[in-house]
Amino acid sequence: MTTFKLMVKIIMTSVLVNNYVLSKFLGICPFLGVSKKIDQASGMGIAVIFVMLLATAATWPIQTYLLDPNGMGYLQTIVFILVIAALVQFVEIVLKKYLPSLHKSLGVYLPLITTNCAVLGVTINNITDGYNFLQSMVSSLGCGLGFLLAMVIFAGVRERMEEADPPKAFRGIPITLAAASIVSMAFYGFGGIVTSLFGE
């Protein structure tokens, strides 16, 4: 398989088939918490793409060149979460100082992302899937795009849902989860698309 074809396959898989939110259940908190308005949802999605790419760019070399050669692979969890947390704080400080306009639109979402399981999940999955650096970056981009897509679609659904009048016990969280279930069902339909397009 050519490199380009492989990249397209990785992106298609992570955006549509193995969507991080809707089929792997990672990053549910921001997905349900910050999806009331479409503009907030897209801001959060873009911030997540940004952090996922940065986190992968930092953690992949650490695992490959620092932990694995020294037989310290078991420190993966501790090192990754610390690197991600430090990175997010650092990015926030840099944005605040040098790019205040970008900080205004993205910075507010950054503290929420530190303990977002989608970011930690994507860095760990890139290692367990045995991707090289380029493939890891592409896979992170795909996961981030999938997250953004799911957020924006779901925010659209929720804006419509506000006018609905569910039974009392279903108000709030339960009806939101039921709506998420329907959006997830839509993505479930993409199941066989990658194998039918690219073969096994």
Next chain:
Amino acid sequence: MKKLKILTNGLLKENPVLVLVLGTCPTLAMSVSVINAIAMGLAATAVLICSNAVISLLRKIIPDTVRIPCYIVVIAGFVTLVQMLMEAYLPDLYEMLGVYLALIVVNCIILGRAEMFANKHNVLESALDGLGMGIGFTLALIAMATVREVLGNASFAGMKIGFLQNFRIPILTAPPGGFLVFGILIALVAYLTRGKAPQRKSFDCEGCPSAAFCRKEQGACGIANETEAK
């Protein structure tokens, strides 16, 4: 008596999954089968008890400004321990839990209990709270997994249930079923308690363990609440 109350608090009154609605990611992902649910619940309980106890021991040493990173390091340490033990002694379960085992680090139940309980109480109380919350988490996971496995796969903990074989609802074991069953269970709790339980009402920042941290940092919570007010 007070100790007993701390222990039972997490089981029903403040059940982390069905009342506080924390830790949604592992709940949805690991409730496909009862065995998965038990394994995930026990792993999280072990981490919860140990991290609560250690954080309570260190509560006077950790400076207030850097407490969240400190908690994360303690939790990540115990998660690594559990990972290594499971890989050595329960390799099948280790494979089954996969990445979700490492993701116990960012489970908001654990960080939430550290922030809300362990840094204000002594070691014994904190460990008991961890045990209660852990059992509450495990029971909620088992309840959800039972619904999904029995109706979706016509089996219970791997044993086939004969008469249900022709009435399976496979979508319940798929991701959409997870969201749906979780929503219905929370609605059921709201209905049975007639709204008297201190149940979390929405996915906004109330009840989120990192809310205090975010607000102080003028984070997304501040923004979400501002737009709400308008």
